[in-house]
Every structure is written in C-alpha cells, then in structure tokens.
Amino acid sequence: MNRYGLSKLLGACVVSLIVGCSGGSGGSGGSGGSGGSGGSGEEGVSLSIHGTLIDGPTTNADIEIFIGDSLVSSLSSSDGGYTAEIELDESESDEVVKIFATSQEDSKIKFASTLGTFSYLVEIAGDDGVLEQSESHAVNISSVSTAISAILESKSDSVIESSDEWDEVFKKVDAERAFSVAAAIKIFIDYSERGISIPEEVEDTYQFASDFDLSSQYVSMFMNQMEGLFKEVKVAMAQEPGLLGTSSNNLNPIEGTYYLPSEGGRITLNTNGTGEYLNGSGLVELTWTQGPEGISLESVEPLVERIPMEVGEYYLSAVRERQFDRLFWMLDSKNQGMVVLETSDTLKFPDWAEVDDIFETNYIAANSARQSDLLSPKDILVIGNSYSMPTPDRDGEVVNYIENFQPISTLNSLKMSFLGDFESGGNVNVKIPVASGNGEIIESDASATWIVDDLDRLVVSFSDNEKLYFSLLSLQNGEILTSFVERVSPDGLHSSAISTIFSKDIESWADNEIEGVYIYPKNFFEPLQRFYFDISADGTISTVSLNDLDNDGTIEDSERQELSGLWELKTNGNLSIRFYRSESVAEPCISDSWDPEVDAECALFQEREWDIHQVDSDDKYWFQYNVKYFQDVYLSLYGEDIDADEHVLGTNRVYHSGLIKLSERPF
Numbered sequence: 001m002n003r004y005g006l007s008k009l010l011g012a013c014v015v016s017l018i019v020g021c022s023g024g025s026g027g028s029g030g031s032g033g034s035g036g037s038g039g040s041g042e043e044g045v046s047l048s049i050h051g052t053l054i055d056g057p058t059t060n061a062d063i064e065i066f067i068g069d070s071l072v073s074s075l076s077s078s079d080g081g082y083t084a085e086i087e088l089d090e091s092e093s094d095e096v097v098k099i100f101a102t103s104q105e106d107s108k109i110k111f112a113s114t115l116g117t118f119s120y121l122v123e124i125a126g127d128d129g130v131l132e133q134s135e136s137h138a139v140n141i142s143s144v145s146t147a148i149s150a151i152l153e154s155k156s157d158s159v160i161e162s163s164d165e166w167d168e169v170f171k172k173v174d175a176e177r178a179f180s181v182a183a184a185i186k187i188f189i190d191y192s193e194r195g196i197s198i199p200e201e202v203e204d205t206y207q208f209a210s211d212f213d214l215s216s217q218y219v220s221m222f223m224n225q226m227e228g229l230f231k232e233v234k235v236a237m238a239q240e241p242g243l244l245g246t247s248s249n250n251l252n253p254i255e256g257t258y259y260l261p262s263e264g265g266r267i268t269l270n271t272n273g274t275g276e277y278l279n280g281s282g283l284v285e286l287t288w289t290q291g292p293e294g295i296s297l298e299s300v301e302p303l304v305e306r307i308p309m310e311v312g313e314y315y316l317s318a319v320r321e322r323q324f325d326r327l328f329w330m331l332d333s334k335n336q337g338m339v340v341l342e343t344s345d346t347l348k349f350p351d352w353a354e355v356d357d358i359f360e361t362n363y364i365a366a367n368s369a370r371q372s373d374l375l376s377p378k379d380i381l382v383i384g385n386s387y388s389m390p391t392p393d394r395d396g397e398v399v400n401y402i403e404n405f406q407p408i409s410t411l412n413s414l415k416m417s418f419l420g421d422f423e424s425g426g427n428v429n430v431k432i433p434v435a436s437g438n439g440e441i442i443e444s445d446a447s448a449t450w451i452v453d454d455l456d457r458l459v460v461s462f463s464d465n466e467k468l469y470f471s472l473l474s475l476q477n478g479e480i481l482t483s484f485v486e487r488v489s490p491d492g493l494h495s496s497a498i499s500t501i502f503s504k505d506i507e508s509w510a511d512n513e514i515e516g517v518y519i520y521p522k523n524f525f526e527p528l529q530r531f532y533f534d535i536s537a538d539g540t541i542s543t544v545s546l547n548d549l550d551n552d553g554t555i556e557d558s559e560r561q562e563l564s565g566l567w568e569l570k571t572n573g574n575l576s577i578r579f580y581r582s583e584s585v586a587e588p589c590i591s592d593s594w595d596p597e598v599d600a601e602c603a604l605f606q607e608r609e610w611d612i613h614q615v616d617s618d619d620k621y622w623f624q625y626n627v628k629y630f631q632d633v634y635l636s637l638y639g640e641d642i643d644a645d646e647h648v649l650g651t652n653r654v655y656h657s658g659l660i661k662l663s664e665r666p667f
Helices: 118-125 143-155 163-170 175-190 205-210 212-225 227-239 632-638
Strands: 015-021 044-052 062-067 070-075 081-088 096-102 110-117 256-260 265-269 274-279 282-291 294-299 303-311 314-332 336-348 358-370 386-395 397-399 408-418 426-436 441-452 458-462 467-476 480-488 494-503 516-519 530-535 540-546 560-569 575-582 602-615 620-630 649-662
Touching (some): 044 118, 081 096, 096 118, 110 118, 110 143, 110 163, 143 163, 143 175, 143 314, 175 205, 175 227, 175 314, 212 227, 227 358, 256 336, 274 494, 282 314, 282 494, 314 358, 386 467, 386 480, 386 649, 408 494, 426 458, 467 494, 494 602, 494 649, 530 649, 602 632
Parallel strands (some): 397 426, 408 649
Antiparallel strands (some): 015 081, 044 081, 062 070, 062 096, 256 265, 256 358, 274 282, 294 314, 303 314, 386 408, 386 494, 408 426, 426 441, 480 494, 516 530, 516 649, 540 560, 560 575, 575 602, 602 620, 620 649
16 A cells, blocks of 8 residues: 555654644644744754645645655644644655645545655745745645646556656646546535535545546546536636646746647747747737736637537537637646646637537646756757657648549658757758558658757758757656657748657567557546457458447447458568458448459558557557558549549558557457
C-alpha cells in the first residue's frame, strides 16, 4: 500500500510538524518550530502553510499532512481553513508535501492536494516563510486538487522523492481527465438527492479518482447520458471562488508562452497586454488583463474551425467561431502546469439553413509547458541521424492521376536528417512523400537549412520561404520525443501541431516478429471504444473494433465489427495491410488476391503502411503511418467513360502513430 494512503504515522518522524485549525489551537505532532518564522535555522527549514477546503469536507474535516515518512492529524476550522507549521531538516527538503481532508459526516468524501516538494514550496513562500493561496493555488484542497493528486499517485511507480521525479510524474497527469473527474466528484456530492452517489466499488472519492476504469466509466456516462448536468457543473466550478487559480504561482510570471499538448497549440501572453492563440486551424490575436476572476481574454477575431457536430440523429458539418474569455490555473508547478480556457462558441450550419445557430460556453482543460521546460535540441538530436518529424497539415503533391479524380493527400510527417553542427546549423536532407494516382508513394528529395534559435527552437527553412519551428517538450521514458511544431507557410499563414519525433532506430520489420495483436491505448473518455489489429503468420489480418454507438454503457453485437484482410512485408521493409470491398454491394469482402484488378468484384479499398522507427520499453511500436483509401469499388457509379487500368487513389494521409503489442486478443 502506498504510504500516502495510510492513516497513521509511519516509521520514525524525520520532520517536526504542528497542524492547527484556522483560528483554533494547534494539534499534536512533535516539537515544531514557531509558525511563520520562515527561513533556515539551526534545526532546519521551517514553513507555514495557510489553505482552505473549497468544495468538499469543509467544516471540521479530519486533516492529515504527509511529508516523507511522517504524518500529523488535526481538524479544519468551521470555515474550511487550515494551517500547517512544518520544520524540516535541510537534507530532507526534496520530500513531497501532501494533504488529505476527510469528512467527519461521510468518510467516503475524502479530498487531497499534492503541493510539491518542500524545497520548492519554501522557495515560493519567500522570505516570510508563509505559503498562501496568492503564492500557490495548491494550498487549496478541492475536487480539482483531489483528482490531480489521485491521478498523480496512480502514475507513480514509487513514492516521489525528488523535484526531478515530481516534474516527470506530473507530466503524465492529463489535465482534461483530472478536470472531468473533479466534475464527477462534485456531482456525487452536490447532486446526491438525485440518487447519484459515490460508487460502492470504492472506499472514497480519492480512490474513485485513482481508479482509471471506474472513473472513466462514470465520466463517460455523465458526458453522454447527462450532458446538460455535466456542462452545468463545469460552469459552476469555474465560478466557485478558490476552486481554480486566478494567477500563476509566486515564482512564475503570467507573461510567456504556454504550450498546450492536448490542443496541438500554444497561447502567448506578452508583457504589453497583447497575445495570440495558435493551433492547427490558424492564429488569432488576443488582448489580456489580470483580474480577481482570472485572466480576462479578448479575441481580436474569432478562431474559425470546421467541425462535425451531432444535431439530433444526424452529424452535420458546422463552422465554429470561438472567442477566448478567461484563463485559469488548476495547478502551476515550476515548469509545468494545468490551465483551463473559458471560451464562447458559436456553431453555425451554412449548409443547413433550417438549423439554428448554437451558442455555448466551454471549458478546455489542458496541460501546459513553459519555455523554461523545453529540451535543448543539442542534448537530444544526433547529427546525421534520420528522423521522422511532425508537421501541421500540409498539402501533399499528387501526380499521374485521372482527370477529374485528383486524390487528396495530407502530410503530417516528413523525414529529415540534419548535417552541420548545433553552433551554426547546416543543411537538412528532407524526403517528402509524393502520391501517384494509383496509390504508389515515392519520396521526393528536398533541401533546407536549419539552426537552433535563441529560444532553443530547431528552425528548418525551405527555399520557398516555408519554415518549421520545433520546440522539444518531453522525452517519454527517455525514448520517445514529443515536440510542438509551428509552420509558417510560403504565403505567411501560421498553423501548429504537437506530435512525436521518431529516430529511425529500426531499419525494417522482421518477418518472423510481425505476428501478434497491436492495440491503440485506452481512451479515458471513450472506455468502450477499442480497436486492434490481429496479425497472423499466414498473411491474414483481422481488425476488431468496439464502439458504444448509442451511449448506453454496453456493447451490443451490432456495435462490434471484425474485418479481415491481408498483409505483406514490402521490399522497403514496411508492413503493408490491405482491406477490400465488393463492387456490387460496397460491403467488406475477402480477396483471393493481394492485388486484384481495378474492376474486380472484390476490389482494393484501403491500404495501411507502417514504417517502423522505434520500439520502446513498454513494447509500444512507433511508426510513420500511411493510410490510403481507393475509389476502385465506386468507379462504376461514375459512368462507362472512365478508363482506369490501375487502382484509383481517393485520399492519402501520412502521420505518426503508436500501438501496444500484445501476445493475444485482449477481449
């Protein structure tokens, strides 16, 4: 059992703590230093923490504060306030401080907050040695801090014992998951009169937040079956004082760039009150001001995106005009954080005049990385190595296609090798996929130059004035690199993406090692949606997909689909997978030939090509992924005058993906 889950003192006390009610007498806990004295003395370093219980067990809650192997217990005051006086030997200052609060009226309501390492808290508190909400929002104990703390603990293989370990584990906590789990906890507590209660499978709210599968099940249910209530609770969370932070912590300036991996973008706040938001759809300019209710944002123009939208029983193409309103913090650590963006969205349906516009307020919870946390290219990349580099959507070249049947090719990945040195840069050998009208892919050579700029970004410049700016964000398990990439097109348009960078560590697939099951990782928000490939040694393959299409929480026979196809190892070392459809009924079929004629009854419909690059320590296979869809099966619909003696490509996309390899089917 993890020691943070214990309710009594573990081992010998290595620190001295005094915990007291706000406005009340202190609890027992050893001979601590005087509260609020701060600084470093003969007995070590002291710190006074002043916080509040926000939306859970506020009045007279049992408080437990863990630091290292020690625990001291006390009660919160009637208004939810608490104080903690801590004195710690300087040699133990990298221990993590974590606080639990449990309701005396209902022991299933258990909240927590993980504040960070003691040394960092002392640094934030400053000379007076008192850590308050205005300096670190983590002193407030809430549904949000509980979700973050529980997920943080579940992501750690062992007890966090240093600042570096804290930073690495913190990167694994998904902000959107934490915010949604917090909303679920609030529903359990605030809407119990509706018969919604904390699940019997867990002892308390903290254990619920720690349980991936159970919390995923309930969040999915609330999102799909109680959508109105779920959105209502998120609005209430943003409006509840103290639940979300209205500023960064005391050491981090508000100004700067925040990279948002889940959004594939960034938000930049300049010192003069201007700013900008950038993602794959483009760049919008902002203005911002700091106020008591968060950072107020105003978009000069809305961010316009075309998205699919479910309206009644139909999926329609909508145009979303998004205005940015406010910025909050869920947690702000030294280089990493979690932010919430409040937006006002207008959904328009230009192709459907009978559908009225829809107006929504939405909250985007996202992990954020600061400029100070970027990795240096010179510490990660190797001159001369071949890499598959990400790019925002880029129109791919298509050649030799039938008139009026021009395929659409989208590139999200380019192969590059860098020559020169990190001090002065050099040349880049770039290989760009070019699609032929029959689906064959060739690689066109292009030249570019590169430098590392003053912001430690890898900048690749093409001869047509296109530029790619790579900001290296993290190195998963020391193996897989994640990067933010900003593209400036030849005509000056900005777009961005966040994806992986692969080193070409594996030249080709080994024929005798291909057999197995390859599955996409679980999606927390769609727990009943799974997809995997089952590859057999005899050259056949099956894909199995599960999807709770009616959102009733169960998988019916009609919601499970299995398709059969063929695979082969290509001469270039890539794994090619093909699926086919019947020309007469446009239904899946099993071809008796790897490469049937274009007018065959069972015609080629889809091809997936996996260019293997890396396999990590978790047995996850990372590759450049090329997906092609063909129009062979539909040619007869276009008339007799189409002369096609080769396959007819419809769409092509090249991007990065990773699949976990299993020895057998998971379900």
